[in-house]
Amino acid sequence: QVQLQESGPGLVKPSDTLSLTCAVSGYSISSDAWWGWIRQPPGKGLEWIAYIYYSGSTYYNPSLKSRVTMSVDTSKKQISLKLSSVTAVDTALYYCARSITSGGWPHAFDFWGQGTMVTVSS
């Protein structure tokens, strides 16, 4: 069973860089799969942030692309997200998830972590 566990700072100051990690177990992070980050502001809907392939290829949400970096560390069995120049609108529950992958293409997120809440405030 694939398990994902996000971790993060909880509170980040405006203009700082948010760094999140997602520990993966029950599935080889080096195997053919896409991984993603999704966020959900309190009481609101979901927003796709980024995808990364096990090989390192990435896709980013155009609205966040200039501030986002996603990476995979196979030795640590974790994926990471960095979001720079954060503001209050970046306050959200951040989820990491694995995608159903077929033909080298991400189809949908079938396994999700429980999420880590990030609040941007001074």
Place this chain on the structure above:
Amino acid sequence: QSALTQPRSVSGSPGQSVTISCSGTSSDVGTYNFVSWYQQHPGKAPKLMIYDVIKRPSGVPDRFSGSKSGNTASLTISGLQAADEADYFCSSYAGSFTWVFGGGTKLTVL
């Protein structure tokens, strides 16, 4: 890309069927068969219910079905149960290596 449009709320009685719509454009739902649906109970992570418009992951009851017509995708839940009360989100590939979610629909079981 813009968020997909979903009704804010739908409701139904136990045993009935309900359909939740997800309206997109010819740039996303209308062109690609990469529409998925997620169920989210309060305080829980989303759960995948339907992907590739019509496919059900293992373990998802066949009471849940997906379809698409033109630029609108739909999730139908038949034999409604109290446990189905949750928020539902659709998602679609939107071209140019981007993905978009709908705003979410709150399903109330009366």
